[in-house]
Amino acid sequence: MSMATDETPSGAAATARRILDANAYLTLATADASGRPWATPVWFAVRDLREFVWVSRPARRHSANIAARAEIALTVYDSTTPVGEASAVYAEALAEPVPDDGVEDALDVYNAGCRASGLRPWAEGSVTGAAPHRLYRAVASHLWVLDEREDRVEVF
Template identity: 60%
Template sequence: MDVSVWNPEQAAAAARRVVGANDYLTLATADAEGTPWATPVWFAADGLMQFIWVSRMTRRHSHNIEERPEVALAIFDSTTPVGEAEAVYVQALAGQVDDADLGAALAVFGEKSLARGIREWVEADVTGDAPHRLYVARATEVFVLDPNEQRVRI
């Protein structure tokens, strides 16, 4: 039987490292009938429990989230040599950021955007007649791969 080589603190540190080092996550959604769809999205994280991105409301994953908010996320560096990969796996509930949380979510997204040399998104970019909305996935479970390729719950 394989056993994790990491304690919870090591697992959490590894997860923070992976999340902080990557700009894209793979978002897995499903429509009302259960047909799966996966797409990469540029994201900003608020710790290990909230993952924020901007998408057009007309995109397939956005429609899927409206129909079925249960999503899965995978965050990893696709350039890592085989056998050396670290990955974070997240089960979450996703949806558009509500008005009460919009300022805080925009601050998290804006901080990363500016750090990466991207323009800062403002409320007018994701409300009203704007084609985009700010989305959030709130984690229900978070896992990281340890050096033995065992999923360790955070």
């Protein structure tokens, strides 16, 4: 079974933090204006268990879906765990391209994740102006982790 999760809010939050710190990719689930679903992995950084930041191209299907419908779901899971020992974070969130006045702050979050992973940080000019990439963020309204019975335990 999965690692035991203290079902108190602080225990579930600690489990969520451990999972998020140990994994580099989240699976982003979006839908277009007509409801057609799409899922894709993105490399991410997180702040305070609530704000997820990634870099993408606006023309990618998941980015176009976010432009049409801000409501998303995301999952971060450790695919290296044996069957029966699932370890995952689930969230419902609203996503958007980071507005111009938020780029510096979001880039700080993203670059902190880059540095922690030994990756080069991104320059602001790499996600603004004529650059092909943009920063995106999702702010979670609900977050869950799995407990030892593989039931979802609410963090918030």
